[in-house]
Amino acid sequence: MTPLLTTHGLSRDFGGLKAVDSVDFSLMPGEIRAIIGPNGAGKTTFVSLVCGRILPSAGRIVFDGRDITDMPAHKRVRLGIAYTFQITSVFARLSAYDNVALAFQRAQSGRSVHDGVMEALDRTGLADRAKETAGAMAYGHQRLLEVAMGLALKPRLLILDEPTQGLSDGEIAGFIALVREIGRDATVLLIEHNMHVVMELAQRITVMEAGRILAEGAPQEIRDNVAVQEAYLGGTVEAAS
Numbered sequence: 001m002t003p004l005l006t007t008h009g010l011s012r013d014f015g016g017l018k019a020v021d022s023v024d025f026s027l028m029p030g031e032i033r034a035i036i037g038p039n040g041a042g043k044t045t046f047v048s049l050v051c052g053r054i055l056p057s058a059g060r061i062v063f064d065g066r067d068i069t070d071m072p073a074h075k076r077v078r079l080g081i082a083y084t085f086q087i088t089s090v091f092a093r094l095s096a097y098d099n100v101a102l103a104f105q106r107a108q109s110g111r112s113v114h115d116g117v118m119e120a121l122d123r124t125g126l127a128d129r130a131k132e133t134a135g136a137m138a139y140g141h142q143r144l145l146e147v148a149m150g151l152a153l154k155p156r157l158l159i160l161d162e163p164t165q166g167l168s169d170g171e172i173a174g175f176i177a178l179v180r181e182i183g184r185d186a187t188v189l190l191i192e193h194n195m196h197v198v199m200e201l202a203q204r205i206t207v208m209e210a211g212r213i214l215a216e217g218a219p220q221e222i223r224d225n226v227a228v229q230e231a232y233l234g235g236t237v238e239a240a241s
């Protein structure tokens with residue numbers, strides 16, 4: 001099987017700081033992959049390079065066999081790369097429906113807007129809230145709305161950056177079920193600090209530290225990796241959950 005996404009020597013400097021430092025990364029189609037690592041490890045910078053929000057200082061990015069390194073973000077969206085970011089990105093004054101409709105239109109799909117929007121709201125459990133003003137929704141619902149906006153893009157690769165931050169335990173359980181469902185027809189790249197969520201969802205885990213990949217493997221291998229425990233988890237994986 002060919003990977004859906006690969007990066008080769010991917011790097012991004014900010015002044016003298018190597019936020020992402022020569023990263024070789026590979027993601028198979030259909031995978032749910034978690035990226036973990038301490039604050040400042042370069043996780044957000046890495047996925048920002050993949051989706052084209054920022055440009056690399058060096059290296060290449062290949063998506064579905066195509067070099068997308070120099071491709072603008074909006075074109076990557078059309079290829080199927082969707083992302084939601086840790087900072088709430090919904091338009092507060094618009095309804096849930098209109099937020100998702102805006103996202104849907106970016107994908108330039110041939111489907112009717114209404115069908116596409118309602119399907120995304122339905123999958124995230126927000127169909128009954130379509131008319132609610134986004135800014136007046138509970139925080140957890142706003143996070144789900146972000147996921148619905150990502151889903152409206154009909155992604156082949158959905159990048160979620162700290163999606164469970166600020167959610168209650170009950171909301172997190174619902175979120176885990178949602179990502180499993182999304183993972184049935186999309187590849188998911190998940191930056192996540194909550195180790196319970198990571199262990200529940202990820203088939204493989206990539207650990208970043210200081211801009212580099214420190215370790216990669218199945219959840220059990222990462223849990224047992226001493227270097228990972230020392231660098232990130234301050235003892236044991238359980239301690240961080």
Ligand SMILES: Nc1ncnc2c1ncn2[C@@H]1O[C@H](COP(=O)(O)OP(=O)(O)OP(=O)(O)O)[C@@H](O)[C@H]1O
Nearest residue numbers: 014017018019037038039040041042043044045046
């Ligand atoms: N636009 C920027 N300008 C300057 N430095 C930046 C910029 N974006 C990120 N950095 C720096 O790059 C490094 C990596 O940051 P990044 O946000 O990618 O880490 P992270 O692993 O996502 O951290 P967190 O878990 O806290 O979100 C940090 O030292 C950060 O301060």
